[in-house]
Amino acid sequence: MNGQHQSDNPVTTRSGDPAASPLVRFDAVSKRFAGVTAVDGVSLDIYPGEFFALLGPSGCGKTTLLRTLAGFETPDSGRVLLNGEDLTRVPPHRRPVNMMFQSYALFPHLTVAGNVAFGLKQDGLPQEEIAARIAEMLALLRLEGLEARKPHQLSGGQRQRVALARALVKHPRVLLLDEPLAALDKKLRGETQFELMRLKERLGLTFVIVTHDQEEAMTVASRIGVMNHGRLVQVATPSEIYEQPNSRWVADFIGDVNLIDGRVAEKTTVVTTVATTPAGTIRAAASDAKPGDSVAVALRPEKIRIGREVPPASLNAVEGEVAAIGYLGDFSIYKVRLADGFVMEAAAANVARVIERPVSIGDRVWLSWATDAGVVLTQ
Numbered sequence: 001m002n003g004q005h006q007s008d009n010p011v012t013t014r015s016g017d018p019a020a021s022p023l024v025r026f027d028a029v030s031k032r033f034a035g036v037t038a039v040d041g042v043s044l045d046i047y048p049g050e051f052f053a054l055l056g057p058s059g060c061g062k063t064t065l066l067r068t069l070a071g072f073e074t075p076d077s078g079r080v081l082l083n084g085e086d087l088t089r090v091p092p093h094r095r096p097v098n099m100m101f102q103s104y105a106l107f108p109h110l111t112v113a114g115n116v117a118f119g120l121k122q123d124g125l126p127q128e129e130i131a132a133r134i135a136e137m138l139a140l141l142r143l144e145g146l147e148a149r150k151p152h153q154l155s156g157g158q159r160q161r162v163a164l165a166r167a168l169v170k171h172p173r174v175l176l177l178d179e180p181l182a183a184l185d186k187k188l189r190g191e192t193q194f195e196l197m198r199l200k201e202r203l204g205l206t207f208v209i210v211t212h213d214q215e216e217a218m219t220v221a222s223r224i225g226v227m228n229h230g231r232l233v234q235v236a237t238p239s240e241i242y243e244q245p246n247s248r249w250v251a252d253f254i255g256d257v258n259l260i261d262g263r264v265a266e267k268t269t270v271v272t273t274v275a276t277t278p279a280g281t282i283r284a285a286a287s288d289a290k291p292g293d294s295v296a297v298a299l300r301p302e303k304i305r306i307g308r309e310v311p312p313a314s315l316n317a318v319e320g321e322v323a324a325i326g327y328l329g330d331f332s333i334y335k336v337r338l339a340d341g342f343v344m345e346a347a348a349a350n351v352a353r354v355i356e357r358p359v360s361i362g363d364r365v366w367l368s369w370a371t372d373a374g375v376v377l378t379q
Contacts, residue, residue, distance in 0.1 A: 022046060023083055025081040029041070029080060030076050031068060039068070040230035043078075046206065051209070052209070054208065055224050065227075066099070068080050069087075070097055098174075099177075099178065100164055105163070111149060119166065140199070140202075146162075156184055157184060160181070174208060181213075196209075247379040256345060259297070260274075277342075278318075278344075282374060287375075297376055298375045298377055299375075301333065305367070306336070306366070308359070308364070316368060316369050333347055334347070
């Protein structure tokens with residue numbers, strides 16, 4: 001996929017199961033607002049039981065795409081299908097999907113039970129079934145005993161769970177989550193991410209989440225669609241997107257990365273050799289690039305070793321001076337300035353309980369990495 005141009009926008013299918021039928025299909029969907037293109041010809045398949053994340057920066061079109069599935073926006077062109085049925089003329093309240101909003105949108109005058117029951121009452125369900133479903137959701141989301149409280153009497157995490165209960169109580173085929181954890185603090189957000197994964201597995205539903213948080217998408221999703229300027233630029237599993245980004249933009253957006261520009265000097269079936277100015281000649285994994293092509297080598301900081309000793313000749317290596325160190329508890333980030341001023345970043349786990357660091361600011365050090373650590377990007 002490394003040679004795929006960002007403007008390519010194919011129908012994306014789930015790897016490993018080519019015979020599977022998609023539950024949700026976006027078929028060349030476009031949407032404009034006042035002449036500005038929010039979604040630009042997006043085609044995408046989402047399969048039953050997936051936890052799918054739409055990930056991208058603000059304004060990339062991910063929420064607009066989600067809202068076309070919910071029925072709150074109508075595409076200017078293209079179709080949205082659910083289990084093969086075109087949803088274009090189906091109003092939101094008749095679609096077997098439900099959406100949890102970033103603001104939670106709880107009714108302040110209703111109790112917890114009243115908020116959860118609201119959609120069921122709108123559908124005219126019998127009172128006995130409404131009571132049973134409310135009890136089921138309150139137990140599932142650990143809200144027992146809070147039935148009579150109003151939203152202002154709840155914590156942020158409790159309000160988030162009430163909104164989730166209200167979205168799940170109607171037993172949707174697909175649950176849509178629009179930045180659902182943005183208002184939570186870091187620790188609670190991390191706990192809730194795993195809670196969402198547990199709920200999806202227990203209920204057997206398909207979840208589609210919109211987020212700008214790369215860590216969140218990498219944690220919860222079975223597949224991620226990365227969006228930029230209204231287009232899908234890569235769709236793959238979290239590990240594939242992190243380890244094999246298909247462009248400089250994706251590599252730079254997902255996590256930390258060193259991007260080293262150069263030109264392909266030599267190529268074999270297993271190694272691509274790239275001549276660079278800051279790091280000399282780099283041996284990287286095989287790629288589609290041809291000799292003479294301008295490329296970038298993407299290197300994740302955790303793939304790079306840092307030390308004072310000269311590395312073995314079998315490794316890529318470059319010498320520099322430690323310019324800064326960031327201590328992050330479980331690991332440290334080292335910024336190393338090379339001879340031409342280019343700064344590379346290396347990460348090292350803090351496995352020993354020591355106060356003095358083995359490497360300090362101003363030290364001359366070697367950075368080294370294996371051939372298969374670098375990914376050659378042509379876009």
